[in-house]
Each structure stands twice: as C-alpha cells, then as structure tokens.
Amino acid sequence: MIRIQQLQSQIVEPAGLKGQYYEQRPQNKLEWFKNNGWGYKDTKFILEQDGAVRLTGNKYRFSNQRMMKFKDWAEAKVGIDLSLNCEAQAEIPANPPIINEQFMNAIQGQFNEISFDNGQRILHSHGHTMQEIYELRHGKLARIVDCVVFINSHAQAELLVKLAVEHNVMLTVYGGGTNVTWALQCPKEERRMIVSVDTSRMNHVRWVDRKNMTALVETGVTGKDLEKELSRYGVVCGHEPDSVEFSTLGGWISTRASGMKKNRYGNIEDIILSVKVVTPTGTLSQSLDYPRVSSGPDLNQIVLGSEGTIGIITEAVIKIKAQPEVCKYESILFHNFALGTEFMYKLSRSKVWPASVRLVDNNQFQFGMALKTMPHSKREEFMDKVKKYFITQFMQYDPDQMCLVTVVFEGTKQEVEFQEKKVFELAKSYKGFRAGAENGERGYFLTYMIAYLRDFAMQFQFIAESFETAVGWKNVPAVCENIQRRIVEECSKRGVEKEPFVSFRISQVYDTGATIYVYFGFGYKGISDPVKCYSEIEDAAREEIMKNGGSISHHHGVGKLRKQFMQKQIGDTGVEILKRIKQQIDPKNIFGNQNLI
Ligand SMILES: Cc1cc2nc3c(=O)[nH]c(=O)nc-3n(C[C@H](O)[C@H](O)[C@H](O)COP(=O)(O)OP(=O)(O)OC[C@H]3O[C@@H](n4cnc5c(N)ncnc54)[C@H](O)[C@@H]3O)c2cc1C
Missing domain, CATH: 3.30.465.10 (Uridine Diphospho-n-acetylenolpyruvylglucosamine Reductase; domain 3)
Known part of the structure; x- marks a missing residue:
C-alpha cells in the first residue's frame, strides 16, 4: 500500500x-x-516461607526477584493479616x-x-x-x-x-x-x-x-x-x-x-x-x-x-x-503532600509538562519502597543505607510525611534537557530533592502491579480498589481531605476492624485542575457481605467527591457502577x-x- x-x-x-x-x-x-x-x-x-514476597513468571522487570520489606509493610501499614487465608473456588459456576x-x-x-x-x-x-x-x-x-x-x-x-x-x-x-x-x-x-x-x-x-x-x-x-x-x-x-x-x-x-x-x-x-x-x-x-x-x-x-x-x-x-529519541525516568522528593501539590500546580502554570508527572502521597511512596527488591550486592546495600541516612538525617525528610513526584521525560534530546532543567529548578523552590531514575521507574512499575497486588491481598481477606476524579485546582486539597475522612467514617460505621488503607496520587495536571487517583482497601474479616460494604463506602466516597467539586470520573467512565x-x-x-x-x-x-x- x-x-x-x-x-x-x-x-x-x-x-x-x-x-x-x-x-x-x-x-x-x-x-x-x-x-x-x-x-x-x-x-x-x-x-x-521466609516472609519474602516474590512476583512469579518472567514478564516484568522485577519478576522473580524477592521483596523482603513488603510483608512487614503490608501488615503494619496496610493492615493485611497474612495469616488469614481465603482460597478462590476451583470452578466458576455458569448458567x-x-x-x-x-x-x-x-x-x-x-x-x-x-x-x-x-x-x-x-x-x-x-x-x-x-x-x-x-x-x-x-x-x-x-x-x-x-x-x-x-x-x-x-x-x-x-x-x-x-x-x-x-x-x-x-x-x-x-x-x-x-x-x-x-x-x-x-x-x-x-x-x-x-x-x-x-x-x-x-x-x-x-x-x-x-x-x-x-x-x-x-x-x-x-x-x-x-x-x-x-x-x-x-x-x-x-x-x-x-x-x-x-x-x-x-x-x-x-x-x-x-x-x-x-x-x-x-x-x-x-x-x-x-x-x-x-x-x-x-x-x-x-x-x-x-x-x-x-x-x-x-x-x-x-x-x-x-x-x-x-x-x-x-x-x-x-x-x-x-x-522519541530519549525516554527517561526521574523522581523528586518533597517534604509533604501539600508542598508536592503546590509544585504540581506551579508546574501546570509553567506549561513545561513532561510526558508524565505524578505526585504520590506518603502511603504510596512507602508502597513503592516496600516493593524494592533485595540489593544485588553488599555495595548496593551499603549505598541504600547511606542514601536513607542522607535523606532522613541530613536533609531532614520525615519518613512518614515525605512524598514523591515521578516523572517520565520523552522527546528529542534538547526537549528533554530543557524540560529537566525547568522541572528541577521549579522543584528546588519547593525544597524538592532529586531522587533519581530508579525511584521514578519503580513508581510507574507499581501502577502496572497494582491489580496483581489487589489479587494477592484478596487471598488474605483484604479487598481493595482504585477510583479517580478530575477536579479544579482550588478543590484539590478539600477533595483529598474529605474522601479520607468519609472513608474512615463509613468504615467505622460498618464495623471494619482496622483503619482502612487510603492513598492519593495526583496523576495528571491540566491548566484548570488535576486528576486525583485514590487507592482504598480494608480487611473484611467479620463482615458478612464485604462486596456490599465496599460498594456502599465507594458510593459514599463518590458522593463526597462530587459534593466537593470533583467529577463523576476522569477516565474510567461510568458503566453501571x-x-x-x-x-x-x-x-x-x-x-x-x-x-x-x-x-x-x-x-x-x-x-x-x-x-x-
Ligand atoms: C489495572 C488497570 C489499570 C487501568 N488503567 C487505566 C488508565 O491508566 N487509564 C484509563 O483510561 N483506564 C484505565 N483502566 C480502565 C480500562 O483499562 C479502560 O477503561 C480501557 O479503556 C478499557 O478498554 P478495554 O479494551 O479493556 O475495553 P472493555 O473492558 O472490553 O470494554 C469497555 C467498554 O467499551 C466497550 N467496547 C470495547 N470495545 C468496543 C468497540 N470496539 N466498539 C464499541 N464498544 C466497545 C465495551 O462494550 C464496554 O462497554 C485500567 C484498568 C485496570 C484494570
């Protein structure tokens, strides 16, 4: 042709x-x-058996590598009880x-x-x-x-x-x-x-x-x-x-x-x-x-x-x-979500928008860190410790507050160089610290893994899902705060035993606003109809989103849900x-x- x-x-x-x-x-x-x-x-x-979590198969960058920190993090911070078991049925019935x-x-x-x-x-x-x-x-x-x-x-x-x-x-x-x-x-x-x-x-x-x-x-x-x-x-x-x-x-x-x-x-x-x-x-x-x-x-x-x-x-x-001639990952640490959000807003004003730029909150940052695979050498292990010391002790980043912006730069060499320069300059004015390509890439890797991880958690009576909205810049903080508050309230009303896991990401920027992406999950032990319970809480969260100026959806759509x-x-x-x-x-x-x- x-x-x-x-x-x-x-x-x-x-x-x-x-x-x-x-x-x-x-x-x-x-x-x-x-x-x-x-x-x-x-x-x-x-x-x-030894508590490591491993991704089977060979399709992904971190396939077959052992993640030693995931179990402790999932138990302590997410509230997944890994001693519970909940096998799926062998056969799915069909009329x-x-x-x-x-x-x-x-x-x-x-x-x-x-x-x-x-x-x-x-x-x-x-x-x-x-x-x-x-x-x-x-x-x-x-x-x-x-x-x-x-x-x-x-x-x-x-x-x-x-x-x-x-x-x-x-x-x-x-x-x-x-x-x-x-x-x-x-x-x-x-x-x-x-x-x-x-x-x-x-x-x-x-x-x-x-x-x-x-x-x-x-x-x-x-x-x-x-x-x-x-x-x-x-x-x-x-x-x-x-x-x-x-x-x-x-x-x-x-x-x-x-x-x-x-x-x-x-x-x-x-x-x-x-x-x-x-x-x-x-x-x-x-x-x-x-x-x-x-x-x-x-x-x-x-x-x-x-x-x-x-x-x-x-x-x-x-x-x-x-x-593109160049495709490059990067990441920038911020002291907290508010500073990170301010950076994203100013970036939206600057019009220098890398192909992708996302801000993840502290929960999601820790989630990414928990997926870190075992160091490949003593030297790598040592360097990891030095970096951690430098960031938390010397730079005074609070491990329970800091959050991460992950970036994908794509384009010609000149385009990427220009964008990098502008993005890092802006980050500096919000006390952002350049945290390297590996953290950036791991952040994006997490999003490809999230549905696999959701299935993993389900084996332990923990259900989770994501939802999203588009919201004007001025409503971003209120939407996040109110989703968090409402989910916690609704969970406690319904007898959810442990604090639910709620985590936010600003996943897209626009001139007039941003996309907010939320992960939400909880352990359902003792709850008779977990799906109904989850759906009611998800609906309540959507109600809260719309009450606070967020849209019905940014990209997932409507369907019947x-x-x-x-x-x-x-x-x-x-x-x-x-x-x-x-x-x-x-x-x-x-x-x-x-x-x-
Ligand atoms: C892990 C995960 C990550 C996701 N990430 C994103 C994301 O980053 N961005 C995003 O936008 N969405 C995302 N989604 C949601 C989903 O992938 C999108 O909605 C996607 O566009 C659905 O495409 P599909 O081909 O799978 O459509 P299907 O699920 O097969 O169908 C979706 C709807 O489209 C209709 N449809 C499909 N093909 C046609 C056709 N040819 N003609 C007419 N109607 C048709 C179907 O009837 C159905 O109503 C994600 C979902 C998961 C599970």
Missing part, C-alpha cells in the same frame, strides 16, 4: 515491562489470562445459555469462530472491578453472555449487527475486558440471547502515513500490539493507560480513556481523528484524517465515551508521533439528550448493556 513506509526502529517499553512484553500471545485468551483475576496466568505475587435458534441458523457458516464454552462466556461477561473479581473467586456472575462471536472485519461487524436486529438478539462488545465500571456485566433481567462480539481478531494497522502522521487502525488491537506494529514504521501512538498490555483501541474510545503520557500524546479524544461505527441503523463511516473540520457538531464525541451502547467501533484514524451519579453530572436535560440519541440509533436496544444512563 502506497501509504506505508516501513522503517526498522527501536521499541520503547513502558516502565517495569521488559523484553517479553512484546512477545506474541496465543489467540485463545483463556490460555494465558487468569480466569478469576488480573493478568498473565504465570504472574502473581506469592508469599514465601446454561439461552439460544435463539433462528439467529444461530442465520449466523452459521458466516463467522470463523463461535464459542459456547463456559470459560469464554464468563471471560466476556466481566471487567476488573474488585466486586467482579470477588464474585469470580467466591460466587457467581448473575447473568453471563450466551455465546461469543469472534469477528475479524468491519464487514463481519455489519453482518452480525444486521442479523442481531433481525432476530432481536442483544449484543455486547468486548475489547480487552479491562474496564472497571461493570461495563461488560450483563443485565440480570435480559431474557433475549446475549452475544458477545469479540473484537480481538480485528487487530491490524491498515496503513501508516508518515507525512501526515496518521494511521488507520482496527479497534480490537491492544495497546501493546499497536505499539509493536507502529514501531516497524518508527512511530508511536503513545496512549499508555496502566492497562496498556491488555486494553484495546476500541475500549479506549468507548470509555474515553486517558494514558499516563497524555502531556505528550494527549488523551484518547486528542488522538482520535475519526471513527467507523456499525450501529443498528447504519454505519457511521468517517475514516478521515483532516487536521480539523467545521461541519456541525463533532460526531466523534457521540462515540467517545459511548461505552458500547450504540454500536461496534471497527476502525479509527489516529494521530501518531515519531518515536456510577450510573446513579450521571444525573448529578450532566443534569436532567443531559440525561434526556443521551436517552434520545440512544433511542434513535438503537431503537430495539440491541446494544442493551445498560451503561451510562
């Missing part, structure tokens, strides 16, 4: 992921992805499928792969909230899809939607299954046959245009495979959510996702130029790559964040960028407009997943 100009180039790996990251995975996801938890089957945290015979006859021979396997049906009926994983480990999903159809082209998407409309079958679209909003949960009361449309075979980069710096991409491609393919042309997409290994372009568009390096590459809405969507009333086809257009309201915006409610997004034209807050976010008229759009596009409610409204 004329547009393609292939170059051999270097692959840039996300932090903490190593060589194996780009290895081909078997087509059948059940072969390599856990059926009741996050990530690769061979990768999990285990507690060894028999509902079959629409006429539909099945109509699709026979039209698609290469149709599966009624219970493992596939379950895999395609959940995302990765704590509640869903808990059900997989100890209970049952109330309703699961009846079969899975793997489509491999736009034409197949059109055919499937046409037949679903004809035979009144419900469709639900599956990307990487990594959502954290119950977006893939099937409505319990749905009596029609539910077919999951698996997009993973639709994963090709159709063309790359290095002059316009655009590419046409099928939406079933995962972030990992997209970057691998683009690297052959010396370019990157750069969209790097923490789920980048498994989530897909279609999922990112549907959920309005945000990547860690948004300062350089933009959020998904900045990356997408146009989309192709198969809806029950026809195909919205605009595979265009104009730099901008004035042609009435932007239809991309109806698709971005549509959460699988209007159709199957099959293709998108995306912006691409040349591979936060639907109850939509009216508050967009108002009655907003809800009505969304309802009518949905009704016009999908009058028979074929895409009946009940997300959003």
Whole structure:
C-alpha cells in the first residue's frame, strides 16, 4: 500500500515491562489470562516461607526477584493479616445459555469462530472491578453472555449487527475486558440471547502515513500490539493507560480513556481523528484524517465515551508521533503532600509538562519502597543505607510525611534537557530533592502491579480498589481531605476492624485542575457481605467527591457502577439528550448493556 513506509526502529517499553512484553500471545485468551483475576496466568505475587514476597513468571522487570520489606509493610501499614487465608473456588459456576435458534441458523457458516464454552462466556461477561473479581473467586456472575462471536472485519461487524436486529438478539462488545465500571456485566433481567462480539481478531494497522502522521487502525488491537506494529514504521501512538498490555483501541474510545503520557500524546479524544461505527441503523463511516473540520457538531464525541451502547467501533484514524529519541525516568522528593501539590500546580502554570508527572502521597511512596527488591550486592546495600541516612538525617525528610513526584521525560534530546532543567529548578523552590531514575521507574512499575497486588491481598481477606476524579485546582486539597475522612467514617460505621488503607496520587495536571487517583482497601474479616460494604463506602466516597467539586470520573467512565451519579453530572436535560440519541440509533436496544444512563 502506497501509504506505508516501513522503517526498522527501536521499541520503547513502558516502565517495569521488559523484553517479553512484546512477545506474541496465543489467540485463545483463556490460555494465558487468569480466569478469576488480573493478568498473565504465570504472574502473581506469592508469599514465601521466609516472609519474602516474590512476583512469579518472567514478564516484568522485577519478576522473580524477592521483596523482603513488603510483608512487614503490608501488615503494619496496610493492615493485611497474612495469616488469614481465603482460597478462590476451583470452578466458576455458569448458567446454561439461552439460544435463539433462528439467529444461530442465520449466523452459521458466516463467522470463523463461535464459542459456547463456559470459560469464554464468563471471560466476556466481566471487567476488573474488585466486586467482579470477588464474585469470580467466591460466587457467581448473575447473568453471563450466551455465546461469543469472534469477528475479524468491519464487514463481519455489519453482518452480525444486521442479523442481531433481525432476530432481536442483544449484543455486547468486548475489547480487552479491562474496564472497571461493570461495563461488560450483563443485565440480570435480559431474557433475549446475549452475544458477545469479540473484537480481538480485528487487530491490524491498515496503513501508516508518515507525512501526515496518521494511521488507520482496527479497534480490537491492544495497546501493546499497536505499539509493536507502529514501531516497524518508527512511530508511536503513545496512549499508555496502566492497562496498556491488555486494553484495546476500541475500549479506549468507548470509555474515553486517558494514558499516563497524555502531556505528550494527549488523551484518547486528542488522538482520535475519526471513527467507523456499525450501529443498528447504519454505519457511521468517517475514516478521515483532516487536521480539523467545521461541519456541525463533532460526531466523534457521540462515540467517545459511548461505552458500547450504540454500536461496534471497527476502525479509527489516529494521530501518531515519531518515536522519541530519549525516554527517561526521574523522581523528586518533597517534604509533604501539600508542598508536592503546590509544585504540581506551579508546574501546570509553567506549561513545561513532561510526558508524565505524578505526585504520590506518603502511603504510596512507602508502597513503592516496600516493593524494592533485595540489593544485588553488599555495595548496593551499603549505598541504600547511606542514601536513607542522607535523606532522613541530613536533609531532614520525615519518613512518614515525605512524598514523591515521578516523572517520565520523552522527546528529542534538547526537549528533554530543557524540560529537566525547568522541572528541577521549579522543584528546588519547593525544597524538592532529586531522587533519581530508579525511584521514578519503580513508581510507574507499581501502577502496572497494582491489580496483581489487589489479587494477592484478596487471598488474605483484604479487598481493595482504585477510583479517580478530575477536579479544579482550588478543590484539590478539600477533595483529598474529605474522601479520607468519609472513608474512615463509613468504615467505622460498618464495623471494619482496622483503619482502612487510603492513598492519593495526583496523576495528571491540566491548566484548570488535576486528576486525583485514590487507592482504598480494608480487611473484611467479620463482615458478612464485604462486596456490599465496599460498594456502599465507594458510593459514599463518590458522593463526597462530587459534593466537593470533583467529577463523576476522569477516565474510567461510568458503566453501571456510577450510573446513579450521571444525573448529578450532566443534569436532567443531559440525561434526556443521551436517552434520545440512544433511542434513535438503537431503537430495539440491541446494544442493551445498560451503561451510562
Ligand atoms: C489495572 C488497570 C489499570 C487501568 N488503567 C487505566 C488508565 O491508566 N487509564 C484509563 O483510561 N483506564 C484505565 N483502566 C480502565 C480500562 O483499562 C479502560 O477503561 C480501557 O479503556 C478499557 O478498554 P478495554 O479494551 O479493556 O475495553 P472493555 O473492558 O472490553 O470494554 C469497555 C467498554 O467499551 C466497550 N467496547 C470495547 N470495545 C468496543 C468497540 N470496539 N466498539 C464499541 N464498544 C466497545 C465495551 O462494550 C464496554 O462497554 C485500567 C484498568 C485496570 C484494570
């Protein structure tokens, strides 16, 4: 194809992921992805006899290395009781499928792969909230899809939607299954046959245009495979959510996702130029790559964040960028979260924004330190002690207050040098101390490990989850304080024995505000319905967020988890407009997943 100009180039790996990251995975996801938890089957945290914690497998930078401090930290600071045990059930129950015979006859021979396997049906009926994983480990999903159809082209998407409309079958679209909003949960009361449309075979980069710096991409491609393919042309997409290994372009568009390096590459809405969507009333086809257009309201915006409610997004034209010459991690210590926040605010004013800059609070800083692997030599051990002494004794950083800004610099050598100079100059005026690349990289590594760690904690009757919001700068401190207060209050009301673990990160900066990302968890020993208890507290925290000026979500989206807050976010008229759009596009409610409204 004329547009393609292939170059051999270097692959840039996300932090903490190593060589194996780009290895081909078997087509059948059940072969390599856990059926009741996050990530690769061979990768999990285990507690060894001598108290070391080790990450099994070989996929990550710190795989197979022993973490000696994690156990003590988890017991003392997080309140995980590692003597408790809570094994997951061996088999996940599944109800028999509902079959629409006429539909099945109509699709026979039209698609290469149709599966009624219970493992596939379950895999395609959940995302990765704590509640869903808990059900997989100890209970049952109330309703699961009846079969899975793997489509491999736009034409197949059109055919499937046409037949679903004809035979009144419900469709639900599956990307990487990594959502954290119950977006893939099937409505319990749905009596029609539910077919999951698996997009993973639709994963090709159709063309790359290095002059316009655009590419046409099928939406079933995962972030990992997209970057691998683009690297052959010396370019990157750069969209790097923490789920980048498994989530897909279609999922990112549907959920309005945000990547860690948004300062350089933009959020998904900045990356997408146009989309192709198969809806029950026809195909919205605009595979265009104009730099901008004035042609009435932007239809991309109806698709971005549509959460699988209007159709199957099959293709998108995306912006691409040349591979960065330099990619560098750094970190800066601050005496406390307030000073760190002030630094982030001033950085937002300066407009010198590294690809990623995040402020983690003291809890998360300690979390990162607890994941430190054993020193490789006596010299390394000695140097660690010297550094610690220097920081706490000489520089007077309080170990229970200090927090860390982690930074990813990306760009040309000159760009990175300029940004480094400006960032460290600014940090100095807030008594920031440059703490090196290793701490920076470990900070990002933690975010790739967090879902593995959540699963580890679940074995010990400890449940945890993250949630996030976007908030104007002036409300940042109030949102953090009030979330903390409310969670503690709600936990104590419900008889949670130990103090819950709550930790904050400012994960993105904007001109007008920031993204606040929260980890929250507690030990549920003695609580009869931990999932209900957790959900009530999470809802209370969201109520508090919105009361204090935070949004319903910055990037996770709404799904069914936060639907109850939509009216508050967009108002009655907003809800009505969304309802009518949905009704016009999908009058028979074929895409009946009940997300959003
Ligand atoms: C550990 C972890 C880290 C995460 N980090 C981030 C992060 O940094 N940033 C972020 O934004 N999110 C993050 N998420 C949330 C999640 O990864 C995103 O919401 C992601 O965009 C979902 O993509 P997916 O391909 O997995 O979609 P799925 O979970 O498969 O689907 C999500 C929704 O999109 C719909 N959908 C999927 N593909 C299509 C399509 N082709 N056409 C129409 N509808 C479709 C589905 O029907 C569903 O409603 C994280 C989640 C986890 C578990």
